[in-house]
Amino acid sequence: GAGVSQSPRYKVAKRGQDVALRCDPISGHVSLFWYQQALGQGPEFLTYFQNEAQLDKSGLPSDRFFAERPEGSVSTLKIQRTQQEDSAVYLCASSLSGLDFANTGELFFGEGSRLTVL
Amino acid sequence: QQQVKQSPQSLIVQKGGISIINCAYENTAFDYFPWYQQFPGKGPALLIAIRPDVSEKKEGRFTISFNKSAKQFSLHIMDSQPGDSATYFCAARRSGGYQKVTFGIGTKLQVIP
DSSP states (O other), X not given: OOSOEEEOSEEEEOTTOOEEXXXXXXXXXXXXXXXXXXXXXXXXXXXXXXXXXXXXXXXXXXXXXXXXXXXXXXXXXXXXXXXXXXXXXXXXXXXXOSSOTTSOOOOEEOOOEEEEEO | OOXXXXXXXXXXXXXXXXXXXXXXXXXXXXXXXEEEEEOTTSOOEEEEEEOTTOSEEEETTEEEEEETTTTEEEEEESSOOGGGOEEEXXXXXXXXXXXXXXXXXXXXXXXEO
16 A cells, blocks of 8 residues: 555553554655554654664563564564553554665654554 | 743633733744644644744735744634634744654634634
8 A cells, every 4th residue: 555554453451461553654665663552642652674684672661562574674563461451552654764864754644543552 | 840831721702802822831942833722532743833033924814923032933823713713832943953842732622612
């Protein structure tokens, strides 16, 4: 597709379960970001990849959160032993450029994966 | 901590009126200030953006005003329409390194006929 694709769109998990959220960025986009958006809040940065390299994971709230992008394209955000406070929309965004600031750096977001932890 | 402060959190404007959303930042390393628009069930989409070397940027009915000395910027939506009803996020990106974008809390705009 032409845009950023995320799956599943909706996920309900019981507390303690592990979940995996997938992001398929726009083809050729170097940068990939994961954001967490709680209800009524702005997106909060979780982690950043440039190609397959995870250059910043400072926003991951705990060691239960893990992200990977092994081939520099599709990315997976994994949350282990989910807690109720993990309930949020997880947004993936991609951008054409990497460390080179020549471009505007526009972020293209997917529609998000809404996680509800019961 | 909230690096980009946004207000108001909600706004109701009559059709044809002007919608104004304000943002302020502290980090002087920020060098790019985009506004994103988000409709329910969708991801944010870039609306308009400005760099600190200009004081104003206009695209159609949307204008960003930027005050570098005050570290404030605002979005004005002229002739607001019901189709503009959405949540608007101001954001900022720091210079150097990669394009990490920090978002404000968002303003839910409702334009009533």
